[in-house]
Amino acid sequence: MAATDRRTATLALAHALSAAERGLPVIPLSPTKLPALPSPHRNAPGPPVPCRGECGLPGHGVHDATADPAAVRALFALAPWATGYGVACGRPPHRLIGVDLDTSPAVLQRLAAERGFTIPDTFTVLTPSGGRHLWLTGPPDVVVPNSAGRLAPGIDIRGAGGYLVGPGSVTARGAYRPAPGTAALAPAPCPPALLRLLTPPAPPRTPRPTRTPRGGRALVHFVLAARQGQRNARLFWAACRAYENGIGDALADTLTDAAVRTGLTAREARATIASAARLTAPRAAGGRRAR
Structure with missing residues (x-):
């Protein structure tokens, strides 16, 4: 190993030990930024072994990471070509x-x-x-x-x-x-x-075996088509239209599921739908009195 390479490897170990002293789990890295130690299962016959270090051997990438100074030194001793370190x-x-x-x-x-x-x-x-x-x-x-x-x-x-x-x-x-x-x-x-x-986002709930109210399908599709930055606004608009048409309560769960699929949390979706219900309630009541 050239003197420059030895110095780089020595500095890499020193930096890794300094990080480990602060409680950061580290592994040695090669000049390609990949874990320096090869998998101990690389030559095993058959399909790859789904091992994350349970075998007790080094060479499992980030699963080898440790903050124990002695273990860090041992890993770097097995990879003298390492020029850096990764922090898990x-x-x-x-x-x-x-x-x-x-x-x-x-x-x-x-x-x-x-x-x-x-x-x-x-x-x-x-x-x-x-x-x-x-x-x-x-x-x-x-x-x-x-x-x-x-x-x-x-x-x-x-x-x-x-x-x-x-x-x-x-x-x-x-x-x-x-x-x-x-x-x-x-x-x-x-x-x-x-x-x-x-x-x-939380996985969508299993759809209930209930029919979507008439007019509700288009509102659900409107929510599902939302892009990032539009999700809450589209949900609020759809919920307002649903309550104005008297199907808000019946469509609330379906709109919540659609909003979760776009990236909102269920809690955020329910809060937005509740806001739409409050906003449209006086208008809906006034409409019923007018009739």
């Missing part, structure tokens, strides 16, 4: 959530303005490609999945089962380093409004 997300005690911005930060800022949350000051890592990773923390009772472009184009999320390339890592494209002014910051708690966007 979703693991206690920090339960990291990584917001991977491959696009301008303005995209996240616009989303924050639309959704009513503030992007907190938090530890941030600059990537060799010009992107940045925002490090946030999540609550213990919420599992944030990995996603690519689900939040917005150019924004990927690193959650449970994923990892972030740690600062100080060197890859084939360059080095990862803390963003100026953030090195002394701890990962900030994820804003609740953003956390709701990162968690998958």
